[in-house]
Amino acid sequence: MSWVGKSLRRKEDDRLVRGNGLFADDEQIEGMLHLYILRSPYAHARIRGIDTAAAESLAGVACVLTGADIKEQCDPYMQLGPEPCDKIIDLPLATDKVVFQGEPVAAVAAETAALAMDAGQLIEVDYEMLDAVVDPEQALEDKIVLHEAAGTNRVWHSVFEYGDVDKAFEDAAHVVKIERMHFHRFASTPVENNACVAEWTRQGDVDFLCNNSFIGFAVQLLAPGLRLPMEKIRARTYDIGGSFGVKIWNYVYMALAALASRKCDGRKVKWSETRTEHLLASGHGNERTFLDTEVALDKDGVITGIRSRHIDDCGAYTRYEPLGCVIWAQVLPATYGVRNFRIDFTQTVTNKCPVVPNRGYSRMQHLWFMERVVDICAHELGIPADEMRLKNYVREFPYETPNGCVYDSGDYPMMLEKAKELIGWDEWKKKQAEARKEGRWLGIGIGTTLDSGTNNFGQAQIMNPYLPFSGNSEVCVIRLDFDGSVIVTLGTGPSGQGHETATSQVVADELNIDPAMVTVRTGFDSAWNTFSGHSGTYASQFAVTGLSAVHGACQKLKVEMRQLASFMLEADEDDLEFGVGDEGPQLAVKGTDKAINYWFMSNVVNNNNALLGGNLADVTLNVRHVYRPPFEAPDTEKKFGNLTLTYAAQLHIAVIEIDKNTCRPNILAYAAVDDCGSVINPQIAAGQVHGATAHGIGAALLETFNYDETGNLLTATFSDYCPITSMNIPDIQYGHIESPSPFSYNGAKGMGEGGGAPLHTISAAIQDALHSEGIIVNESHHSAPKVFERVNAPNREKVVSVESR
Amino acid sequence: MSERIGITVTVNGTRYEREVEPRLLLVQLIREELRLTGTHIGCDTSYCGACTILLDGEPVKSCTMLAVQADGGEVLTVEGLEKDGKLHPLQEAFSEHHGLQCGYCTPGMLMSAYYLLEQNPDPSNAEIRKGIQGNLCRCTGYKNIFAAISDAAAKMQTGS
Numbered sequence: 028m029s030w031v032g033k034s035l036r037r038k039e040d041d042r043l044v045r046g047n048g049l050f051a052d053d054e055q056i057e058g059m060l061h062l063y064i065l066r067s068p069y070a071h072a073r074i075r076g077i078d079t080a081a082a083e084s085l086a087g088v089a090c091v092l093t094g095a096d097i098k099e100q101c102d103p104y105m106q107l108g109p110e111p112c113d114k115i116i117d118l119p120l121a122t123d124k125v126v127f128q129g130e131p132v133a134a135v136a137a138e139t140a141a142l143a144m145d146a147g148q149l150i151e152v153d154y155e156m157l158d159a160v161v162d163p164e165q166a167l168e169d170k171i172v173l174h175e176a177a178g179t180n181r182v183w184h185s186v187f188e189y190g191d192v193d194k195a196f197e198d199a200a201h202v203v204k205i206e207r208m209h210f211h212r213f214a215s216t217p218v219e220n221n222a223c224v225a226e227w228t229r230q231g232d233v234d235f236l237c238n239n240s241f242i243g244f245a246v247q248l249l250a251p252g253l254r255l256p257m258e259k260i261r262a263r264t265y266d267i268g269g270s271f272g273v274k275i276w277n278y279v280y281m282a283l284a285a286l287a288s289r290k291c292d293g294r295k296v297k298w299s300e301t302r303t304e305h306l307l308a309s310g311h312g313n314e315r316t317f318l319d320t321e322v323a324l325d326k327d328g329v330i331t332g333i334r335s336r337h338i339d340d341c342g343a344y345t346r347y348e349p350l351g352c353v354i355w356a357q358v359l360p361a362t363y364g365v366r367n368f369r370i371d372f373t374q375t376v377t378n379k380c381p382v383v384p385n386r387g388y389s390r391m392q393h394l395w396f397m398e399r400v401v402d403i404c405a406h407e408l409g410i411p412a413d414e415m416r417l418k419n420y421v422r423e424f425p426y427e428t429p430n431g432c433v434y435d436s437g438d439y440p441m442m443l444e445k446a447k448e449l450i451g452w453d454e455w456k457k458k459q460a461e462a463r464k465e466g467r468w469l470g471i472g473i474g475t476t477l478d479s480g481t482n483n484f485g486q487a488q489i490m491n492p493y494l495p496f497s498g499n500s501e502v503c504v505i506r507l508d509f510d511g512s513v514i515v516t517l518g519t520g521p522s523g524q525g526h527e528t529a530t531s532q533v534v535a536d537e538l539n540i541d542p543a544m545v546t547v548r549t550g551f552d553s554a555w556n557t558f559s560g561h562s563g564t565y566a567s568q569f570a571v572t573g574l575s576a577v578h579g580a581c582q583k584l585k586v587e588m589r590q591l592a593s594f595m596l597e598a599d600e601d602d603l604e605f606g607v608g609d610e611g612p613q614l615a616v617k618g619t620d621k622a623i624n625y626w627f628m629s630n631v632v633n634n635n636n637a638l639l640g641g642n643l644a645d646v647t648l649n650v651r652h653v654y655r656p657p658f659e660a661p662d663t664e665k666k667f668g669n670l671t672l673t674y675a676a677q678l679h680i681a682v683i684e685i686d687k688n689t690c691r692p693n694i695l696a697y698a699a700v701d702d703c704g705s706v707i708n709p710q711i712a713a714g715q716v717h718g719a720t721a722h723g724i725g726a727a728l729l730e731t732f733n734y735d736e737t738g739n740l741l742t743a744t745f746s747d748y749c750p751i752t753s754m755n756i757p758d759i760q761y762g763h764i765e766s767p768s769p770f771s772y773n774g775a776k777g778m779g780e781g782g783g784a785p786l787h788t789i790s791a792a793i794q795d796a797l798h799s800e801g802i803i804v805n806e807s808h809h810s811a812p813k814v815f816e817r818v819n820a821p822n823r824e825k826v827v828s829v830e831s832r
Numbered sequence: 833m834s835e836r837i838g839i840t841v842t843v844n845g846t847r848y849e850r851e852v853e854p855r856l857l858l859v860q861l862i863r864e865e866l867r868l869t870g871t872h873i874g875c876d877t878s879y880c881g882a883c884t885i886l887l888d889g890e891p892v893k894s895c896t897m898l899a900v901q902a903d904g905g906e907v908l909t910v911e912g913l914e915k916d917g918k919l920h921p922l923q924e925a926f927s928e929h930h931g932l933q934c935g936y937c938t939p940g941m942l943m944s945a946y947y948l949l950e951q952n953p954d955p956s957n958a959e960i961r962k963g964i965q966g967n968l969c970r971c972t973g974y975k976n977i978f979a980a981i982s983d984a985a986a987k988m989q990t991g992s
């Protein structure tokens with residue numbers, strides 16, 4: 028009987044469908060204060076003065092924080108990047124200058140949230156408005172510099188070169204040039220906003236109940252920021268209402284709640300972000316511009332080389348960036364066998380909300396670029412979209428990419444076949460031919476993408492050689508409890524991915540028990556000591572790092588159980604077998620009725636240890652395992668090395684018709700095929716695919732952060748940003764294949780991010796619909812107004828050229 | 833802001849009397865005063881529906897109504913769906929079909945679905961979509977939510 032591979036109903040659901048989850052904002056403590064954060068209405072301004080007198084004298088206000096407090100009590104947060112990033116002063120409140128709309132300038136703690144907001148309105152900030160720069164190319168001109176100490180907006184630049192790219196162009200039969208492409212700014216906007224309750228005790232300990240999703244890392248940044256040793260900070264999560272990476276750096280604001288608590292003699296302080304604050308200032312996805320792209324192809328349409336210049340816009344602070352400047356290289360050639368590359372990569376700051384590692388982080392942008400390249404070349408050379416993919420797909424695995432990454436396994440042609448079957452490819456091709464005769468704009472698009480999981484943090488050293496990060500790890504502690512059940516703690520701090528359930532399935536199999544006998548503690552607690560510096564839920568890795576930690580812990584526990592049983596039963600360890608007897612799960616001496624059950628084992632160690640007579644001092648039945656994938660540090664000079672352990676893939680096909688009157692793209696059919704290796708819980712895996720697909724469709728058709736030229740965000744409420752609803756989501760035909768990973772113990776691959784497949788797919792379908800109109804799809808956003816603009820100003824002449832020899 | 837108004841509301845069958853600020857939102861009354869934190873908040877423009885409850889049998893986004901407007905009313909929240917220790921068929925179906933991931937949208941989603949099935953015990957797929965159009969889910973892509981509602985409808989009709 029195996030629990031792994033089954034759609035076991037989720038353990039988490041029991042509390043969640045009853046409304047009994049505990050989300051950070053649900054925490055209610057008698058006497059707790061509420062924090063309001065006053066934010067800058069301007070994208071770029073100098074702070075000449077702040078008058079807090081009226082706010083402070085309002086009855087019910089406990090304290091007000093301004094930049095002055097922060098300067099006294101905090102050190103700037105570490106920025107991961109090298110020079111000039113290390114010159115950027117990043118504090119929980121702006122001190123002298125604001126650099127994006129929504130940046131915090133003051134905070135008020137009061138008896139109620141409404142009072143805190145009232146008081147916030149009474150704070151007078153004297154701003155001197157400065158010109159803002161929102162366009163990344165203009166920002167690189169440095170006419171307006173955000174961080175004066177850094178002296179430039181250009182925070183990172185390097186060239187990634189592999190193979191012999193110039194030779195590929197000399198030998199090419201066709202060269203396709205694409206002048207410009209642009210991947211827009213959006214974010215996954217979890218329904219739960221950022222929130223925390225903080226307490227700075229009189230003993231100088233700080234406790235957070237929060238919803239940070241990469242907490243092993245967050246505490247390493249928070250502690251020095253607050254000038255505390257790490258052990259003084261206890262950070263906990265319980266239920267998290269979605270993160271998708273966005274909640275990775277809410278630590279910046281968590282600090283404010285802690286500082287307010289400190290100023291109010293240790294009273295607990297709750298901070299709950301509003302949706303508008305979230306959209307303005309919690310974190311956006313990376314925006315990227317691709318310039319002067321040149322593609323070399325042989326006479327058959329096989330791509331042999333790519334040269335291009337990429338500019339990533341990370342918003343106002345670097346923080347986790349410029350990590351995105353190297354993360355994309357995990358998927359350098361996408362699913363294609365291209366060997367020669369030169370990518371000139373620059374990142375700039377602009378007066379916009381800082382970016383966060385949002386679902387599909389940095390690889391999605393690059394995969395979209397590669398998919399556009401392949402798709403535009405196909406259309407320009409008159410090669411059918413499916414054939415073009417088949418000519419170029421990687422087919423042999425494991426496959427080493429030009430930059431040393433190893434694609435573990437896969438079968439892209441089979442996925443294409445399967446997706447075609449699901450959508451009814453041949454039928455749609457016929458319908459398309461008819462529609463075209465009638466002058467209708469109907470397109471069929473293919474998007475192939477990768478979801479690289481379990482990253483090697485060593486790649487951070489490509490970005491900054493001095494960073495003390497490499498490899499990856501995750502932690503699990505497992506204990507045989509007094510009643511013979513099993514208690515598991517994880518370092519992952521999930522936000523809806525069902526870790527309690529999947530973990531129970533693995534433990535149940537390993538220890539021969541029912542999943543009901545496994546309790547996986549909800550959330551994260553640094554006091555459990557079940558975490559490493561990599562612990563968290565991000566970068567598609569739980570099925571590999573999380574479950575490998577669980578599996579490893581089970582093996583260690585079993586070793587101890589064997590030692591104990593061997594002693595108690597006076598039998599050789601080799602003669603013992605795990606099984607289930609009359610008194611539950613047990614270890615028995617093969618072929619006899621001599622056995623010891625789990626309860627008694629725990630009893631002997633915990634309550635009845637005179638039976639051991641001083642033996643087996645090392646046996647605790649409470650073991651900790653740290654899983655470390657077998658990574659080596661990459662060659663930072665050559666930018667070469669294996670950056671990720673597993674590569675899940677997705678292949679989507681969309682059929683889209685654009686309404687000629689309204690220019691609205693309507694999805695007529697949609698298929699999504701997924702390959703994430705061996706599956707632990709099929710229902711959970713499929714759910715991740717559905718969710719990632721919805722995010723991608725939403726981003727492609729509806730969602731965008733639009734700024735005006737002064738850095739004013741025009742889509743700062745849900746009603747303007749319009750996240751995808753039940754009315755906009757098409758029926759998704761879901762299919763899957765399984766190419767087990769040879770690199771994970773269970774054959775699984777991380778798969779939660781999804782690689783932005785719908786963005787590639789919808790862009791390709793719109794390209795297919797509008798190519799005959801002289802249009803090159805070189806942007807990732809396709810709202811009706813965007814399509815309207817495009818059809819009224821065909822760009823093909825300007826954007827693309829083809830030289831054939 | 834010291835003026836307070838006395839109100840009486842019945843929530844999940846229990847009668848509560850409270851003195852509240854006129855500006856207190858119904859969702860704040862439910863979450864903060866009555867400590868029923870199953871009803872969530874996800875936005876500030878009546879978009880997300882995380883706060884959906886039934887007031888006198890009608891679905892209401894409780895962030896869009898003042899507590900004083902609910903005076904004398906009967907409120908049903910997610911905590912009131914379970915009867916005699918038995919989950920409502922919708923709650924069962926959401927779990928069975930994996931219609932929730934993080935579970936943050938779920939209470940509001942369940943209340944909208946509950947109302948939909950009361951009005952229309954056998955909704956079509958299009959009617960299900962419409963029934964929850966005011967409820968945002970960021971995790972599931974809706975597919976399994978549609979399946980859960982349709983399955984719950986079928987089970988409620990056959991009484992199984």
Ligand code: FES
Pocket residue numbers: 872873874875876877878879880881882883884893894895896
């Ligand atoms: S909280 Fe979003 S609609 Fe009420």
Ligand code: FES
Pocket residue numbers: 218268269523931932933934935936937938968969970971972
């Ligand atoms: S389950 Fe997370 S928002 Fe719906």
